[in-house]
Amino acid sequence: MSGPDPMMVEADLLRPARPEYGEASLADVLPSALAVLGVPGAVDVLGLTGPLAGVRRLVVLLVDGLGWHQLPAAGRVAPALARLAAAPTARRLTTGFPSTTPTSLVSLGTGVAPGAHGVLGFRTAVPGTDRVLNHIEWRDDPDPLRWQPVPTQLQRAEAAGVAVTVVSRPEYAGSGLTVAANRGGVYRGAVDVDQLATELLTVVAAGDGPVLVSGYHPDLDRRGHRFGVESEPWLAAVVELDRLVGRLVAGLPADAALLVTADHGQLNVPAEPDYRFDLDTDPRLRAGVRLVAGEPRVRYLHTLPGATDDVVAAWRSVLGPAAWVARRAELVEAGWFGPVPADHLPRIGDVVVVCQERFVVVATETDPVGSSLIGFHGGVTEMELSIPLLVATTG
Structure with missing residues (x-):
């Protein structure tokens, strides 16, 4: 299918949607990617093995806040992103519930729905206490291995002989959320879009494969929260994102592919x-x-x-x-x-x-x-729950 319909009316975008666990959700991305790389037992729910036949190296880039229905606005200033969104391989997925970053990052990393991995919101109560855990500020209490007990897809890939690397902001290394979502493989820090592109391309080209590199880019979500979707600062962040995507597409090795997805969409709330x-x-x-x-x-x-x-x-x-x-x-x-x-x-x-x-x-x-x-995000509207899966290859 091609990209989202830019003519969808407000009522359609704000209607409730439902997570499509096991059919077309964020949790299905890495199991399907592992199937492309030949990991035994990995289930290709999303049907990637056909379009990506012969691919032995994968970059999976999660862009925080890049909802499916933000793509038309983003595409006006982002030609590389617009080309991917218009390709027949572009498709709509859903995130899980709630549609919030900690929950989604762990769903991506583990390949399971939120109920199973237990990171069930931005902030959740710690049972038996009067404490509320902020998953973004979480370090080692509670123990991430106990709070989130499900092995990650990165661990599964590494055990099968895939070279696994996570590239994200240096300050996230070793955090509770990083351990919960991305344990397994090597962690490399990148402070901005240019270093993120350099690190992702360096890692995906190294060795003889198979290779899985997971990248995370937070800036679009931050600008949307503070200034609103389609604001000038948000559009400036889209331009930076497009530079990242363009470099990745141009620099992929011959046997590699790029998957771009997101953790949630975002909507503006009036100040009234x-x-x-x-x-x-x-x-x-x-x-x-x-x-x-x-x-x-x-x-x-x-x-x-x-x-x-x-x-x-x-x-x-x-x-x-x-x-x-x-x-x-x-x-x-x-x-x-x-x-x-x-x-x-x-x-x-x-x-x-x-x-x-x-x-x-x-x-x-x-x-x-x-x-x-x-x-804001977190809710169940079509705008918040719908996310993209964009695919780029060297072919």
Whole structure:
């Protein structure tokens, strides 16, 4: 298929979508890539072995915040990216739920849905404590090997004789999230797009193969959060991304391919108070709540004993159609996280609040920075949940 339809109307982009685990999701990318490289037992859910026949070296680049429906806007200033998006091999995938970076990075790295790996949000409660774990700031407590017990696809590839390397920002080396998502192989730091391109191309060309190189680029998401999607700073980040993609496509060895994907899309939320509910200033939203986790588009509410029904009623009354307010069991039974083992269930709130359309639940006193953003993600709209898989070869 070719790229996204730039004429999709607002209502279509803001309608709910569902994760397509085991069919066309971010978690299916690395198992399919391993099948291309001949790793025994790897399942090619995405059908890559045909188009990539003869490929023995793969670069998998995850661009933070490059949603499927951001591609038309990005393509206006990014010719290399536009060519990949217009190719017959370009396709829409979905991320998992919630559509947030820590959850998605670990889904990519492990090849399983969020329920199985247990990194179930940007912030989640640590069961048995009053602590909320921010997965971006996580180091070694809790132990990443216990918190995220699933072996990674990188470990699987390395055990099969594939030369495996991760290229990302130097400051992420050894973090809890890096260990959870990318344990296995060698870690190399890259401070900007030019060094990222150099490192990826150097590694993919080394040795006799097979080779798997996983790269991560965070800047587009950061600009979108701060300035909004399609803002001038966001477009400037797209231009930098296009330079990266262009260098990678031009520099691929003859037996190599590039896969470009993302962790989520992103949408802009108006600054007007009608779109932003503040749980720090509305006592109705704090009543009966012991801990708040998640992020503005998806809130996890851990309730006081016996208060769950009252919390559900209060939040439904205050937010109305701006959010889907449900008990944990409803989302688990409906498969939003994929299968969830018993040990991981308490990481999800007793009540889950999923914002619809362009609404958010901010916390202006306890999270002033997060509350001041323009671009958001985490929810289940088509715009947030849809991500690309773009393919480039030397042919």
